[in-house]
Amino acid sequence: MKNILITLIASALLSANAFAADPLPSWGDTAPKQNMIAFVEKGTKEGSADFIPPAERIATFDNDGTLWSEQPMYFQAFFIFDRIKALAPEHPEWKDKEPFASVLKGDVNAALAGGEKALIEMAMATHAGMTSEEFENIVSDWIATAKHPKTGKLFTEMVYQPMLELLAYLRANGFKTFIVSGGGIEFMRPWAEKVYGVPPEQVIGSSIKTKYEVRDGKPVIVRLPELNFIDDKEGKPIGIHQHIGRRPVMAFGNSDGDFQMLEWTTSGSGPRFGMIVHHNDAEREYAYDRESHIGKLAKGLDEGPKLGWSIVSMKDDWKTIFPE
């Protein structure tokens, strides 16, 4: 009994010590991790030349491809397609109308052939026309059960374990962590707090317009089929400015859609940190960059290192990809 107790205490001490020594166990001991830890340690040490006052510890994260996977298409596109199928009985006209007809036939490539215009048309048809609470319930129900076609995992199981550790590590050091995504703001908010520990008020994304009205004495916010804001490329610093109102000191992305967010973040005065996740692990996840239709990364690879950004090789710098 005594030996068991000693073993238990010893292993508890060891694991506490291991945690204290390594808050990022899924990261290999390579440059990206070393850079981050050095940045955070200097930034939180009072009296350090690189000290960052707590109020200014703002870190922004892209979502698709940075916090969770984005292949073979943005996960929100799976949601859109599932909604089109669910709503088809109310829309007999969709049988003969593209891109809806292709979705209903199961022809994803044809449905996406219309590019961004087609995607926005499908988003409007499926994301508007209900109240904010109804939409939240629709998203919550979908995300709880829908699965990725290749891995068979829930989409929320395809978040990156190293990034979950990083979010927690930054928060433990007084950073406010924000999501700044091209994805729909109200598509992410219902689950971002549970999955990432990021509350709705720290989620920034693309949005449609809404209106406030009182229906039978009950106030509601109604979602309208009209674009409000596209939080991508030049839109990311604009979204940050609108929602946060100050420049982040750290920014994390994976595609050229994140270039301006990192550029805006790292060009401020004082200590700054930028990081690009490079998807080069076809075995454990996906490998894509310059030629990809989703998450294209070219400018970030060419310019990022010159601007002092860390480039993460998923293959070499991450010990684990998804949570166990």
Place this chain on the structure above:
Amino acid sequence: MKNILITLIASALLSANAFAADPLPSWGDTAPKQNMIAFVEKGTKEGSADFIPPAERIATFDNDGTLWSEQPMYFQAFFIFDRIKALAPEHPEWKDKEPFASVLKGDVNAALAGGEKALIEMAMATHAGMTSEEFENIVSDWIATAKHPKTGKLFTEMVYQPMLELLAYLRANGFKTFIVSGGGIEFMRPWAEKVYGVPPEQVIGSSIKTKYEVRDGKPVIVRLPELNFIDDKEGKPIGIHQHIGRRPVMAFGNSDGDFQMLEWTTSGSGPRFGMIVHHNDAEREYAYDRESHIGKLAKGLDEGPKLGWSIVSMKDDWKTIFPE
């Protein structure tokens, strides 16, 4: 010496005790204060039927007339007029162009005769055309020195002491405090953290559009003379939905421009709290409500009590108005 020490210790204990007993010393011991304290105590007591999980402790505050004064006109209008005077040398055409000509002649009433349209025209002429950082500096310089014509105080000295205590009390109980104002979001952010303890990311307001561009290798956010969002009346629940993404549990206002914010807040399920500050103290501040052009309050007085909102009489419920 011993007696002095005992007196010092005793008075320290007494004041510590007084603080513990009364976190809101500038509020009279009347219904509004009693209602608030009861709400917060039940809301933060684990196991209470009215317990509010920490993540849902969101409290929203109007600014003009709720956190600081708004007479004889919105303080931002003083800023606009001062900016017009400062910019006049660059705009010789303003001498003959209304409403600018009236401002330059010092005729406030004539300048405001054009109503909201004239005010927006003047805001566009003075709030756009520079970078976000330049505008922040302009506001910071102005707010540090500009004084109210009647009281001779700095505008930031005309915040309400009871509301400063309330903001601190709510934050001490785990509430996130947000400003939700019809005023300009970038007009408030430069000083809201210092004056109210509310960081920029928790300030919501009206805004103009901006664009991101790289000037001589330096990224900037440029302010454009185009309205983006009016955060007033029905706009307040919309602004809350955009920025916070969940319904507040407490809301504080003073005019009918806040009606929808309080309606949206207090019609949610579970414990809810709404409060209207009624300006009825001509001696210590101002007295106005149903007939006022600024901060008109009629619907709130008629409907608020039926909806369970507390109405604060500044005259009877506040011991102090402004900080000493």
